Amino acid sequence: MTQVKSGDTVVIQYTGRLEDNSVFDTSENRKPLRLTIGQGKSIPALEEAVVGMEPGECKTLKLLAAKAYGPHHKELLKVVSRRALAEGLEPEIGQRLKATRVDGRKFSVTVKNVSDKNVTLDANHPLAGRDLTFDIQLMEIV
Numbered sequence: 001m002t003q004v005k006s007g008d009t010v011v012i013q014y015t016g017r018l019e020d021n022s023v024f025d026t027s028e029n030r031k032p033l034r035l036t037i038g039q040g041k042s043i044p045a046l047e048e049a050v051v052g053m054e055p056g057e058c059k060t061l062k063l064l065a066a067k068a069y070g071p072h073h074k075e076l077l078k079v080v081s082r083r084a085l086a087e088g089l090e091p092e093i094g095q096r097l098k099a100t101r102v103d104g105r106k107f108s109v110t111v112k113n114v115s116d117k118n119v120t121l122d123a124n125h126p127l128a129g130r131d132l133t134f135d136i137q138l139m140e141i142v
Helices: 044-050
Strands: 009-017 025-028 032-038 060-063 077-081 097-099 104-114 118-123 132-141
Touching: 044 060, 044 132
Parallel strands: none
Antiparallel strands: 009 025, 009 032, 009 132, 060 132, 077 118, 097 104, 104 118
């Protein structure tokens, strides 16, 4: 049977879980994930885990934070004045916002705290610092 190798485009079903076994993402009940191995459009360790799999095969992958979305960096937490936010925006804890770098590139931040004068924003990936487990099923090699 054919095994996945670098450069192959594959279709996988997956469920991602946190340390407490809660699901943070899944392809169940929606379109499976299609990715090309080696393009770097998903977590590298996830792509590496698919290499060598055969269609129909299932695997559980446990990733420490460093191999998933990396550690949580305290320097990516910023307290900004509410006046720095878009006019009329009422920030809520957990809300995802778009911010703009000095060079014009956009990035996402999560609202972590809100006070009368300031808002704490976190530019870390929401799963940074978390160990993750993925249940993977290779559906097909395209």
